[in-house]
Each structure stands twice: as structure tokens, then as C-alpha cells.
Amino acid sequence: MARDTLTGSRIRDRRTIAGMKQADLARKAGISASYLNLIEHNRRRIGGKLLLDIAGLLDVEPSLLTEGAEATLIAALREAALDPRGGAAELDRAEEFAGRFPGWSGLLADNRRRIATLERTVETLTDRMTHDPHLAASLHEMLSTVTAIRSAASILAEPGEIEPEWQQRFHRNIYEDSARLADTSRALVSYLEAADDASSESSVPQEEVDAILEAAGHHIAVLENGEARPQEVAIQLAAEASEPARELLLRSLVRYADDAARLPLASLTQVVAQTGADPMALAQSCGVDVGLAMRRLASLPGDVLPEPVGLAICDASGTLTYRKPLPEFAMPRFGAGCPLWPLYQALSRPMMLLGQTVEQPGPPARLFRAFAVALPAGPVQINREPLFQSHMLIVPLSGGAVTGALPLGTTCRICPRTGCDARREPSILSGRGQIGF
């Protein structure tokens, strides 16, 4: 059964607050100062009339001395001990532990609460995490830091002697990791606030369209053979979408139907069986422009290519207007992508198809063949410069490392690469000295 070993500490605290000397309180209570000293250091239990007398002398309720604010601390320690992942903590000695080591107990309880809060946050955000590379990367960073804090705190909280040198080391580790956790948390909050601001502006319709096309697998079967008109499909797919999103979706579906008419699925699959996901070969074989060839490759049903391909399209400002990300080649929901993407290089070299093997950081590092081209976005107009839009097709590569692969990322905020000349802002992945900004 648990013993209340904290009453003495509370008496000492209350006496100190009251500005009373130990000897004075002992004399008024009718006991020796040395006996009161033992009580105050929780070496002697106290109850009955003596407890009532001391409570009266200190002008507090007796229950405040027997229960006190530490009840919350003990409850937190018991909760930690009952955690099935917590190992074999001595549940029945939680109160004794809190009494003997109030500082360590408070630290353990605080870390326990912090970990519980973070775990709840992770659970709540799991769905979003799978769709948001910013969130995924920063939460993974936080989980690693939490693990370090939890391990060090657990070692310190365990009963038994720890050499002072190790105590100091783990204490320092907790301090450093807590600071790192605070930095990462602050950066994450800033990011989420920025994301909320962005989602209340123009990015919402584009996000809605992205979600609709993602749900459809970027393949609209009824537009392949003319079974339905784009307007009908837009109404069906975007029944609950906003009006701007429906307009954007309709524009995308009209282009899809036009592409399908110019390069039908049957011809497309026939050529792809011979050439694979090669936009240049497809464009030359079928007599279409290479941008259209990229869009058609990205719209193929899942069973045609060995692995699906990704596609990004941006306008002349670099704003992404179409996203088909891959599991290992994420595309940011907000803001611009990595400045090293061939998508952006193509804008400065219009009408030229760029081909480059690129590497996304791990884990695990993945290789892709990226094709990019910038083409005029509309018809020729007299005395007007053409507006360009850029396409980038992402084809996964299998096999090991390739010499000369271009190391790039998703976007600077979550990129761990160091010494990158293209970095425009620090990463939210603090620690490990990776920023170099």
C-alpha cells in the first residue's frame, strides 16, 4: 500500500511560507525540534492530534498537509508507470519517489505530459501527415527528439545509484533536447499558421482540384473514349467543391479530353509497351508535343507502367498548377518546390527538353529520371511574347547509386541538405547542424 511520505515536506514548506522557525513551531506543538526535523524530512509519519495542532499553528487545513498539490504529481507518475511501454516501474513506490526526489519527479512528469501531448498531436495529424511532406519531416524530427528525452529521463527516474558524471550528462542531454524540441515545435507552429493563411487564400481551389484528381488516380476513364463530356464529369467529381475549384477542374478536364482525343489510350499503351515512360519517344512516335506526351503518361491507369510516374506543371511565375506527386517524390502543398527542380530550369530554356537523373534525400534516397520542358501556354498572338508553362515528368529508377545524379529536395523548409547554394530559407528540421543558411 502506498505511504504518504510528503506530509512532512508540506509542513516544512508551509512553515517557511509563514516565516516561522522550526524550533518555534516545535515548541508550540509540544514536541522537540529534532522530532519535528525528522517529520519535515519525511522520516517520521504524522497524524492524529499532532497533525491537527500543527495545521492549526500554520493556519492551514489539515487536508492541505496530507494531500497537497503533489497529488497531481503522484498521479502523473502512476500514469507513467502504468504505461505498458514504461517497463517495470515500481508503481507502489511512486509516492515515495516523489517525496525523495521532487525535482526529478517533476521533470519526469513534465516530460511524460509533453510526450503524451505530442503523441496525441501525431495521432490527430496522421492523415494530414501522409499528404504533407513538411509535416511528416518535422514530426519525424520531433519523435526522434522525444525519444532521446524519454530515454534520458527514464534512466534518471529509475531507482538506484547513477554516477554523478552520468547524471550530469543526461541532465544536459534533456536540456539540449528540450531546447531542440522547442525550436522544432515553434518552427512547426509557424509553418502551420502560414499554411492556414495560405489555405484561406488562392491555394484552396487548387488544393481541391489536386484532391479530386488524386482521388481519381489522375485517370478519367469516361473522358478517354468520349463517353462523357468534361462538363458532366466536372459536375460529378466536384459536387461538393467550391465554384472556383469547379472552374479550375473543368479547365483541367477539357485539356484531358483534348489530350485523349489527340493521343488515344489504345495508341498510347501500344507505344509505351515498346518505349516505356519516355516522353520524347512517345512524342516522336505519335506526332504530339512533348508536354502532351508527359500529361498522357501521367494519366495512364495503374497497370500499364511498372511504376506510376509523377508530373508537375507550373506557370511562368513558378506556381504549381498541377501536382501528381509520388510517394518518394513529394510536392509541396504550399509555396514553391526545390529551386533545383528541372521544372524551373526549363523555364529559362524554352522549347528544349531537359533530361536529368535526380536524387531525393532518404530515407531511403531515391533516384528518378526527370524530364522537363517549357512550352507556350496558348496560341500565337501578334506582337505578343508567348507565355510559357513548364512540365516535369518524374520517372522512378530502380537500382543503386548513379554517378552524376543531381541531388535535390522537395522544398527548402524540409530539406536536410547542407551547403546548398539554392537554399532560400532555413529548414524547419533543426539540429544536426544541417542548415548552413
Add this chain to the structure above:
Amino acid sequence: MPKQVLVIEDEPNIIEAISFILSRDGWTVKTHSNGLTAVETVLMRKPDVVILDVMLPGKSGYDILRELRDLPQTATLPILMLTARGQTKDRELAERAGVSHFMTKPFSNAEVLAAVQALVAPVGDAK
């Protein structure tokens, strides 16, 4: 003779905590932080168990695991993999690569210790 565990991890404070709890349990603990030279270090150290993080500088834990499984001398070496990515696909990726045990962060010290002990326990030992 104490058994040896090699901890391949780049978070220094996690290394320190794991080293402490395993040393206290009687293990000889060696550590390594670079993914690029991890396979060579395993071959040189010849540990009884490897604790391998996924996110390492230079090379991912998955690639290291695959390379170790392709080598006859480490094909059956007990390897405990640690990762902050706990989704089913990550676990499947590790299992396909030949991991002995997979653990997601945040884990407890007791879990790590129990997993390492179980990896070297004779078959049927309920330790």
C-alpha cells in the same frame, strides 16, 4: 565474454542513452554514426547484434540492411531497426529487406533492452 552490440545511429543523445542501458546490462557497446561506412564497420566489429537507425547521413538504414543481408557473413546477423516512420509500408519495407525486429520512435529503454536480449536468446527462451 560479454556480447557485443553495435549501435548505428546519428542522434548522439539517443546513442548515449542506449549505450548506458545496454552497458549496464552487461553488453559491450560500440557505436557508429555514418551510413556510408556502416557496412564496413559491421564487418570489422563482428557484433552479436546491430541496432540500426533508418535516417543516417550518407546512406539509409534500409540500404545498409539490404547490403548486410546480401553478405554471407551477415546474412543472419540479428538487426534491430529503429525509425520514426511507423507506417505499415515502412515496416513492410524493413521486413522485405530482412530486418530481425522493427521498433518505432518514441520507444522505451525497457523495450530496446528486451528486444536486444530476445534477439540473442536461444529459440524458445522466453527471456
